[in-house]
Amino acid sequence: MMDFINFYLIPGITLGSIYALGAVGVSMIFGILRFAHFAHGDLMTVGAYFALSAVWLLGIPALAAIPIAMALTCLVALFADRAFYKPLRQLPTIYTVIASFGVALIFRSVIQLLWGTESQVYSVGFQKPIVLFDSLRIATRHIQIIAATAVITVALNWFLHHTQMGKTMRAVSDDPALASVAGLDPEKTIRWTWIIGAGLAAIAGVFVGLDTDVHTMMGWNLLLPMFAAALLGGIGKPLGAIAGGLIIGIAEEICTYPILGESLISPSYKSAVAFVIMLLILIFRPRGLFKGRLL
Amino acid sequence: MSNKILDVQNLTAGYGKQAIIENINTNVSDQQIVVIVGPNGAGKSTLLKSVFGLNNRMDGDITFHGQSIFTAKTSELVPMGISAVPQSHNVFPTLTVEENLDVGTFAAPPQDKKATKSKILDLFPDLKDKLGQQAGELSGGQRQMVAVGRALMSEPKLILLDEPTAGLSPAYLEVIFDLLLQVRDSGVAILMVEQNAKQALRIADYAYVLVNGKNAYEGTGAKLLQDDEVRKSFLGGGAPQ
Amino acid sequence: MELSGMLFYLVSFLIMGGIYSVICLALNMQWGFGGLFNAGIAGFYAVGAYSAAIITSANSANHVGGFDLPIVVGLIVAGILSGIVGWAIARICVRLKADYLAMASIGIAEIIRLAVINEEWLTNGSLGVSRIPRPLEDFFTGRESELVFFIFVWIIVAITFWVAHRLYKSPWGRVMRAIRDNEAAAESVGKDVQSFRIQSFVIGAIFMGVAGALSAHYFKFFSPDATEPLLITFLAWVMLIAGGSGNNKGAVAGALIIWAIWSMTEIITQQLPPDWATRSSYIRMLLIGLFLQFVLQRFRAGLFPEKAPKLNVKSHG
Ligand SMILES: Nc1ncnc2c1ncn2[C@@H]1O[C@H](COP(=O)(O)OP(=O)(O)O)[C@@H](O)[C@H]1O
Ligand SMILES: [Mg+2]
Numbered sequence: 001m002m003d004f005i006n007f008y009l010i011p012g013i014t015l016g017s018i019y020a021l022g023a024v025g026v027s028m029i030f031g032i033l034r035f036a037h038f039a040h041g042d043l044m045t046v047g048a049y050f051a052l053s054a055v056w057l058l059g060i061p062a063l064a065a066i067p068i069a070m071a072l073t074c075l076v077a078l079f080a081d082r083a084f085y086k087p088l089r090q091l092p093t094i095y096t097v098i099a100s101f102g103v104a105l106i107f108r109s110v111i112q113l114l115w116g117t118e119s120q121v122y123s124v125g126f127q128k129p130i131v132l133f134d135s136l137r138i139a140t141r142h143i144q145i146i147a148a149t150a151v152i153t154v155a156l157n158w159f160l161h162h163t164q165m166g167k168t169m170r171a172v173s174d175d176p177a178l179a180s181v182a183g184l185d186p187e188k189t190i191r192w193t194w195i196i197g198a199g200l201a202a203i204a205g206v207f208v209g210l211d212t213d214v215h216t217m218m219g220w221n222l223l224l225p226m227f228a229a230a231l232l233g234g235i236g237k238p239l240g241a242i243a244g245g246l247i248i249g250i251a252e253e254i255c256t257y258p259i260l261g262e263s264l265i266s267p268s269y270k271s272a273v274a275f276v277i278m279l280l281i282l283i284f285r286p287r288g289l290f291k292g293r294l295l
Numbered sequence: 296m297s298n299k300i301l302d303v304q305n306l307t308a309g310y311g312k313q314a315i316i317e318n319i320n321t322n323v324s325d326q327q328i329v330v331i332v333g334p335n336g337a338g339k340s341t342l343l344k345s346v347f348g349l350n351n352r353m354d355g356d357i358t359f360h361g362q363s364i365f366t367a368k369t370s371e372l373v374p375m376g377i378s379a380v381p382q383s384h385n386v387f388p389t390l391t392v393e394e395n396l397d398v399g400t401f402a403a404p405p406q407d408k409k410a411t412k413s414k415i416l417d418l419f420p421d422l423k424d425k426l427g428q429q430a431g432e433l434s435g436g437q438r439q440m441v442a443v444g445r446a447l448m449s450e451p452k453l454i455l456l457d458e459p460t461a462g463l464s465p466a467y468l469e470v471i472f473d474l475l476l477q478v479r480d481s482g483v484a485i486l487m488v489e490q491n492a493k494q495a496l497r498i499a500d501y502a503y504v505l506v507n508g509k510n511a512y513e514g515t516g517a518k519l520l521q522d523d524e525v526r527k528s529f530l531g532g533g534a535p536q
Numbered sequence: 537m538e539l540s541g542m543l544f545y546l547v548s549f550l551i552m553g554g555i556y557s558v559i560c561l562a563l564n565m566q567w568g569f570g571g572l573f574n575a576g577i578a579g580f581y582a583v584g585a586y587s588a589a590i591i592t593s594a595n596s597a598n599h600v601g602g603f604d605l606p607i608v609v610g611l612i613v614a615g616i617l618s619g620i621v622g623w624a625i626a627r628i629c630v631r632l633k634a635d636y637l638a639m640a641s642i643g644i645a646e647i648i649r650l651a652v653i654n655e656e657w658l659t660n661g662s663l664g665v666s667r668i669p670r671p672l673e674d675f676f677t678g679r680e681s682e683l684v685f686f687i688f689v690w691i692i693v694a695i696t697f698w699v700a701h702r703l704y705k706s707p708w709g710r711v712m713r714a715i716r717d718n719e720a721a722a723e724s725v726g727k728d729v730q731s732f733r734i735q736s737f738v739i740g741a742i743f744m745g746v747a748g749a750l751s752a753h754y755f756k757f758f759s760p761d762a763t764e765p766l767l768i769t770f771l772a773w774v775m776l777i778a779g780g781s782g783n784n785k786g787a788v789a790g791a792l793i794i795w796a797i798w799s800m801t802e803i804i805t806q807q808l809p810p811d812w813a814t815r816s817s818y819i820r821m822l823l824i825g826l827f828l829q830f831v832l833q834r835f836r837a838g839l840f841p842e843k844a845p846k847l848n849v850k851s852h853g
Contacts, residue, residue, distance in 0.1 A: 036635040038575070038642075087833045094573055094634045095832060098773060101575065102828035105770060109821035164401055167390065171398050174387040181349070181381055182445065183373030183402025224646055227639045268654045275643035282628050282636060294632070 002135040008253045014142045014211060016249020017149035021204035022222060023229035023241035024156065025197025031173030031236025031293070032193045035093040038100040039080065040201060040226060041219035042107035047073040047202025048209045048218060049115050055122050062122035063144065066206050070199040076107075077198035078191065104220065112216050119215040122206075141210045148207075152200065153242050160238065165192050173236035173293070225252070225274035231281050234292020243289070248274050298325040300484055301346070301453055305355035308345035314353055315341045316508040321486070322501075323453060328475060328485045330516065332492040332529060333505035339488040340382055342505065343455045346486070347379045348372055359453070373402040378446035382457035382488075385442035388431025392422055395430050395441050399448030406450075415444045418477055436467040440474070447483065454478075456487040460494075472498050493530050496520045504529060544679055547686045549799060553792045554689035555750050559772045560779065560787040561696045562743035568782040568842070569709055570736045571716035572630070573638040577744055578768040579645030582652055583621055584614035584745025585752040585762070589665040590658070592753070607671050611692075611749050618745025619738045621648075626737035630730055645765065652760050664759025668752050689750055693788070696743050700784045703739065708732045713782060713842075771798065774824060778831045780838025789839055798824070 022044055029037045050072045054065035080103050088095045129137040160166040172179040172189045180186060208218050229248050233240025252273045255264040265272065286294055301323040309315040316338040323329045331339050344350045346357055348369040357365050359375060367375070378399070387395050396412055405411040416423050419440040425433065430441050439459050446454050459475070460468045468491060476498055479485055489495035496502055499516030504525060512525050519525050559577060566572045574580075588610035625644050629637035652659050659665060676684050703709050712732060752758040771794065779790020801823065805816030831838075 030635075036639055038638070084829050091836075094571070094638075095836070097573060097635055097638055098777070099829060099832050101770070101773070102825045102832075105821055106825035106829075109818040109825060112818040113815055113822065164397075167394055167397060168401060170390060170394075171387045174389050175384055178381065178384055178387060179398075180369055181347070181379055182398055183370045183378075183449075184398070185370055185402075224639075224643050227642070231636075231639070266654070269650055272647050272650065275647055278640065278643055279628060282632065282640060286632060286636075 004257060006135075006137045008257045009250065010138055010142055010146075012250035012253030013246065014145050014249070015252065016246035017145050018204050018207050018211070018245075019222065019225045019229045019249050020149060020242040020245025021152065021200045021207070022226040023233065023245045024238045025201050026226050027230040027233060027235060027238050027241035027292075028169065028173075028193050028197050030230060031238075032169060032176075032189060033085070033093070033096070034176075035096045035100065036227065037197075038097060038223065039104035039107055040197070041221070041223035042104045042111075043073060043077060043198055043201040043219065044205035044208065044222065045111060045216060045219035046076055046107055046205070047198075048205035048214045049111050050202065051206045051209065052115070052120055052122065052214050062206055062210055066203055069202040069206055073202035073205075074195050074198045077194040077201075080107075081190065081194050108216055108220065115216075117216055119213045120209075121213050122209055145207045145211065148203070149242075152203070153239070156196075156242075157239060159196075165189075169193065170236075221271070224271060224278070225249075228274040228278040228281070231278055231286075232288055234288030234290040235294070237288065237290045237292045240288060240290035240292060248277055251277065299323070300325055300360055301486065302358045303342075303346065303355070304357070306342075306345060306352065306357060307354040308341060308350060308352045310341075310350055312351075314508070316345070316505070318355070319505070319508075319510055321503055321510075323484050323486050324501075325484060326479060326482065327500040328479050328487065328498055330492075330495045330499035330502040331486070331488045331505055332490075332495065332502065333511070334529070337505045338508040339505050340457050341508075343379065343457050343486070343488060347377065347455055370402060373449055373451075376403075376450075376452040377455065378449055378451040378453075379455040380439075380442045380446050380457065380459065382461065386430040386433075386438050386445070389429055391427050392430055392433070392441055393426040395445050396448050399445035403449035403451075405448065408448075411448060411450060414481075415447050418447075418474060418481075419444055436463050436470065439463065439471060443474070443478070447478065451483060453484045453486065456485060458488055458490055460489065460491055468494060493520070496530075540679075544682070547679075547682050549796070550792075551682070551686050551689050551754055552799075553795045554686070554693045555747050555754070556772065556775060556791040556795050557693045557788045558689075558696045558743055558747040558750065559768070560775045560791040561693075561700045561784060562740040562747065563772050563776050564740075564781060564784060564787040565700055565703055565736045565743070566740035567776065568787070569703060569716070570712050570733045571634055572626070572733060572737050572740075573634040574641045574737075574740070575638045575769060576641035576643070576645030576648075577772050578763045578765045579641070579648040580618045580622060580741045580744035581748035581751070581768050582645075582648050582760075582763040583618045584748030585758045586652060586659055586665065586748075587614040587617045587745070588749030589668045589752045589758045593665055593668045607669065607753060610753075611746055614745045614749035615742040616745075618748070619742040622738045622741025622744075623734065626734045626741075630733045630737065645769070649760065649763060652763070659760075662760055664757055664761075665752075666757045668756045668758065670753050670756065685754060689754075692746060692750060696746075697784055697788065699739065699743070700787075703736060704784060712736070770824065770828075771795075774828050774831065776838075777828070778835065778838055780840035780842060782842030783838070783840040786838050786840030786842075793839070 022040060026037055026040050047069045051062055051065040051069035054060060054068045055062055084099050084103050085096050088099055127140050129139045131137050160170060168184050168189055169192065172184060172186065205219060225248050229244035230241045232244030232247060252270045255273050256267045256270060257263060281288060299322055303319055303321040306319045307314050307317045319342055331342065333339055341350060345352050348367055352365055356363055359377065364372060387398065396415065400408055421437055422440055422444065425437065430438060433441065443459065460471050463471065472494060475485060496516040496519055502514065502516050502519050503510060504512040512519060512522065563574065563577065566574050591605050591613055592607050592610040621644065625640055629640050653662055670681055670685055671688050672684050673681060711729065775790040775794040776787055778794055780786025801820050805813065805819060808816055
């Protein structure tokens with residue numbers, strides 16, 4: 001039992017937290033700009049590499065580099081929106097999807113050019129896990145990631161329900177036509193969507209780097225579970241996306257847990273779990289668990 | 296006629312390059328309910344949309360308090376004192392009633408938000424115990440109240456309503472019209488499109504009949520109700536009531 | 537000698553250009569006609585390539601198969617298997633907006649990639665399948681064999697073009713294109729249109745599988761590296777949009793032109809100093825990414841713009 005918690009459940013929640021932070025942005029962009037943002041995974045990679053540079057140049061720990069990474073990643077996202085997505089705003093959104101597919105490639109190739117393709121780590125050395133109640137072992141980085149995600153969830157909930165911009169974003173996500181009838185400024189809302197989405201993506205990227213390592217494909221590889229999480233939570237429901245991320249992260253780990261000596265699936269097929277969940281949602285509940293909207 | 300606040304002069308407007316309404320003239324004065332009636336597809340919604348900057352204005356002029364708003368965007372009109380309620384999808388379904396009202400203040404914050412809100416809730420007492428409920432779960436009539444309430448939250452001088460009674464039961468229709476009279480008396484002018492022409496003309500201070508994108512008849516509500524031609528063509532015939 | 541070297545280069549250019557033409561025509565059936573966004577072309581391509589490889593290659597101790605069957609049988613099986621995968625995914629997604637299909641197709645490509653790498657009994661894992669035959673190999677060797685293969689590929693291109701053309705001209709094809717760009721109308725379409733969309737997606741998937749099979753025969757060896765999404769999925773998209781989506785001639789022209797540009801950038805980047813040469817592939821990726829943005833913003837109709845079908849669909853008021 002403790003093995004299950006130590007080696008499957010806690011890593012699952014950690015992984016789920018990372019998916020959750022990425023999926024919030026995907027879900028908000030879905031809700032407000034109405035397209036599947038294929039460059040979101042690579043935006044996470046961008047954040048992770050900014051933090052890496054800050055760690056190298058300033059000699060600070062990765063967690064302290066997060067604000068820098070967030071700020072720079074926001075700028076990158078705002079620039080990408082201005083240069084590549086805004087010119088296509090009046091067209092069917094699928095053109096923006098195609099553009100974002102290309103932006104993913106642009107992000108990745110620039111990273112490969114500037115930082116190279118070798119895997120990197122924020123810090124070398126082994127952190128001893130913290131032992132609680134004799135047998136509960138949690139790695140420090142897992143505590144940090146899970147706690148930070150919990151704090152962000154509370155803050156996001158407060159932002160969405162108690163600030164003018166939060167309510168505006170929910171209103172635009174509900175009905176963009178009515179939002180413009182109400183005189184709300186769509187471009188300002190879109191800017192804030194990128195700021196929050198990119199900020200959280202940067203955090204998620206740094207967390208991936210903390211948990212494993214930093215490499216140029218890290219974000220692209222997370223795109224599928226993030227999309228699945230956003231769909232599971234319901235499009236335009238950022239808090240649903242957090243729940244969706246956690247569910248998928250935990251499900252991926254649990255599916256590899258050897259029940260009766262035999263795990264449900266081979267660990268090499270972990271990312272198939274997200275895909276299967278995505279297909280099940282599309283078949284049975286296209287609006288997700290929390291009644292999101294259909295695109 | 297008293298103080299003219301909205302003056303639509305020889306307006307031609309439509310979607311893309313296609314003109315739907317041509318050479319339309321419409322006036323709204325202070326403290327007036329002005330009603331636009333006409334057959335389906337006549338261009339009534341199109342007229343409201345072009346006043347509110349939601350489609351393509353092509354020719355003519357629109358002035359508000361004497362100032363041309365012919366090229367003004369929607370987001371500029373709300374702070375100037377015009378709000379609108381579309382024909383359908385006019386509440387934010389997953390926002391609560393209170394949040395729907397709040398959204399009405401974002402583009403043009405009123406002097407005292409709390410006071411405005413309580414004034415509006417006095418007008419629509421039905422909403423008072425529904426403030427925390429999602430607007431999408433309300434009945435049709437209550438949704439219309441939320442929609443009109445949201446439009447009033449920016450303390451506009453003029454509101455544009457597109458078929459506020461569409462789909463409502465006759466009983467509720469009376470309630471809504473009664474409320475609109477109160478709104479007018481509180482100092483807000485109303486330009487409104489209505490399908491329920493007979494009842495609407497009864498509360499109208501002035502009215503226009505739109506046919507095929509053109510002005511066909513106009514006059515006070517009472518006059519149009521008496522007009523044989525209008526009655527036969529647009530009010531389903533019958534004797535004047 | 538010089539001349540025959542050039543000719544040889546041209547033939548191998550046209551072989552790859554032909555394979556990409558098949559992919560682009562297939563993508564055009566899905567996207568150009570039906571507005572169905574497929575972001576997992578590499579997956580269908582891989583299914584086709586591996587099916588053909590396993591069925592036609594000689595017996596091997598490293599993986600299943602080595603059935604040594606004729607190449608035509610391989611092509612047919614490649615198309616059928618790829619079509620079945622396409623059918624399954626289209627069934628689920630076709631009633632939803634294009635974005636959902638895009639996400640699901642990324643997923644299917646990912647799963648196929650995982651399977652190819654992990655199921656060593658089937659695919660020999662990352663080592664790949666080798667000794668895949670080319671047509672008429674017993675009679676022609678070396679450059680002659682290239683020439684034969686070039687003819688073979690372009691016969692397939694012609695068949696694909698003919699099928700795409702038939703689809704385009706069919707009455708349903710017109711309706712499809714008319715509603716494609718009108719999301720409101722697309723949502724309200726009936727079951728018949730949905731089944732036509734599934735059909736065009738499946739036919740597209742079949743030909744993507746066939747294209748994969750062709751490339752397996754051409755290289756005589758196929759490993760997971762060859763299904764790199766960048767080279768297949770992404771280039772195909774750039775080709776189709778640059779050529780003119782909705783137009784079959786545009787699809788072929790786009791494939792050839794972009795493949796020419798892509799090949800030329802390789803020649804150019806090979807001239808770079810050594811420490812840059814290692815980065816050249818990233819520079820090419822960056823350039824193709826930027827090129828796509830340019831095409832989307834300035835050149836959306838492509839080289840051969842589609843002649844819009846005349847059919848008035850009312851939008852919602
Ligand atoms: N968004 C739009 N785009 C193009 N044409 C439209 C649009 N909305 C309405 N129309 C057309 O304008 C005409 C008038 O419509 P509308 O103003 O909604 O009529 P009414 O409100 O009087 O019933 C109709 O022929 C309709 O098809
Ligand atoms: Mg109307």
